[in-house]
Amino acid sequence: MDKVIFDEFSKIRILEPQSYDESEKLKEQCQDFITKINDFSSIVSFFLDMINEKSQQVEKEKLLTIGLRIKVENQQEQRKVKLNRLLFHIGQRQAELDRLIAYTESLEKVKREQLLFIDSFGSK
Structure with missing residues (x-):
C-alpha cells in the first residue's frame, strides 16, 4: 500500500483504482x-409539528368541554x-287556599245559620 499509482488521467493516486472506485x-x-x-428528518419534523398542532386543538377542545360540563352541572x-x-x-299557596276554603265554608255555615234564624223569625 505504500506505492504511488497513476490513473488513466495521469493523476497521482494513493489507492488502487478498484479501491478508489469502491470508495467513490x-x-x-x-x-x-x-x-x-x-x-426523513423533514417528514418527521412536519408530522411532529402537525401532531403538536392537533394536540393543542385537542387541549383547547378538552378545556371547552370541561367548561361546558361545569356549566351544565x-x-x-x-x-x-x-x-x-x-x-x-306551591306549598304556601296550597296552605293559603286551604285556609281560604275553610274560611269560605265557615262563612257559608254562618250564612245558613243566619238564614235559618231569619226564617224562624219570619215564620212566627
Whole structure:
C-alpha cells in the first residue's frame, strides 16, 4: 500500500483504482443516505409539528368541554334550587287556599245559620 499509482488521467493516486472506485461508490451511497435521512428528518419534523398542532386543538377542545360540563352541572343545580323554591311557593299557596276554603265554608255555615234564624223569625 505504500506505492504511488497513476490513473488513466495521469493523476497521482494513493489507492488502487478498484479501491478508489469502491470508495467513490461508498461516498455516493453515503451522500444518498444523508439525503434520505434529511428527507426523513423533514417528514418527521412536519408530522411532529402537525401532531403538536392537533394536540393543542385537542387541549383547547378538552378545556371547552370541561367548561361546558361545569356549566351544565351548574344549570342542573340551579334547576334543583328553582324547583325547590317553586315547590315551597306551591306549598304556601296550597296552605293559603286551604285556609281560604275553610274560611269560605265557615262563612257559608254562618250564612245558613243566619238564614235559618231569619226564617224562624219570619215564620212566627
